[in-house]
Amino acid sequence: MMMPKRSSPIRILMTIDAVGGVWRYAMDLAASLRPQGYEFLFVGLGPQPSVHQEKEASELGRLHWLLAPLDWMVKSEDDLSLVGPAIANLAHAEAVDLLHLNLPSQAAAIETKLPVIVMSHSCVVTWFAGVRCEAVPLDWQWHHKINRCGLMRADVALAPSRSHATMLENAYGAMDRLHVVYNASRSQETSQIKDRIVCAAARWWDDGKNGQTLDEAAALTAWPIMIAGPNTGPDGQTLPIRHAQHLGALSHADVMALMRRSSIFASPSLYEPFGLAALEAARAHSALVLADIPTYRELWSEAALFADPGNPEAWAAGINRLCEDNDLRTQLADKAAERAKRFDLSSQAEAMAGFYTSLLRQKSELSAAE
Secondary structure, eight states, rough: OOOOSSEEEHHHHHHOSSSSSHHHHHHHHHHHHGGGGGEEEEEEEEOOHHHHHHHHHHHHEEEEEEEEGGGGGGSSGGGGHHHHHHHHHHHHTOOOSSSSSGGGGGGGTOOOOSOEEEOOOOOHHIIIIIISSSOOOOOHHHHHHHHHHHHHSSSSSEEESHHHHHHHHHHHHOOEEEEEOOOOOOOOOOOOEEEEEEEEEEEEEEGGGGGHHHHHTTTOSSOOEEESSBBBBBTSSSOOOSSSSEEESSOOHHHHHHHHEEEEEEEOOOSSSSSSHHHHHTTOOOOEEOOOOOHHHHTTTTSSEOTTOOOOOHHHHHHHHHHHHHHHHHHHHHHHHHTTTSSOOHHHHHHHHHHHHHHHHHHHHHHHOO
């Protein structure tokens, strides 16, 4: 359900960060909704964006960076006390129509009469459940409180997969207003001659991406594994890379060029609420070797090879199987490309526009009744 045409654009304040997949999600969604009469004010938090990112955002909306942290980068809830008020004040000053917040914690202390949508792309509590298989440590338990508050405060809460929605409800309790909207990608669908290489892309300093398993597997694979993405995090987290060919942090365009060259894409993640890189690789017609985790099973069952994320030998065996079997590799690449069509921009845009429209209509009806 697209928003009916109005004389003025519908203005959405969307929070973003420059560190992970939220940036790509926001840019792709904005690109698909702008033709429908939406304008976006991107409000960034955390580490500053690159020049390339600033340029991309400016082509799709307006970018305003707050001198405020992301929740997983601070030590206490008090460090986030100004985040909600800063977003609310900016929303008022910019006369936006609706808030789309991409971290639940950002909604916890926000005071506004505007509709609020919260999208949980990941959180510390579900990260510990998925990566460590344990409850969040005592000194991080404030995350449970603030995230639950933000999710319950939202007029609509969203998750990018059923698997992540289940993790959220296991962590925070049942939520009547929790819905699933699958991610999508505007990366180009391609099918070109491939090189005999394996690629992977992630922020490798994050233990959830499980880069060590892939690096150890690289010592045993027939083809080189080329990995893109930083291996040092904002707090000094570091993953030594000894066997794979580390290309460092690349622009999105360069990552996509790598995927188009690569015959195989690998993602050994222990925790993926969706996994945009796998979708982009599928659209680039690469065969997928993925961690055997619920999210990847939900999205890519029968369209990928799956491997135990804790077993480097199993990863090497799966990758080598595809290196040696041209027919199987081609078959899986075809299946992945076909499956990727389910996660299309038009479906995502229609779903999000439906939520925006519904909330704005409810607000208008409430205002008229007062």
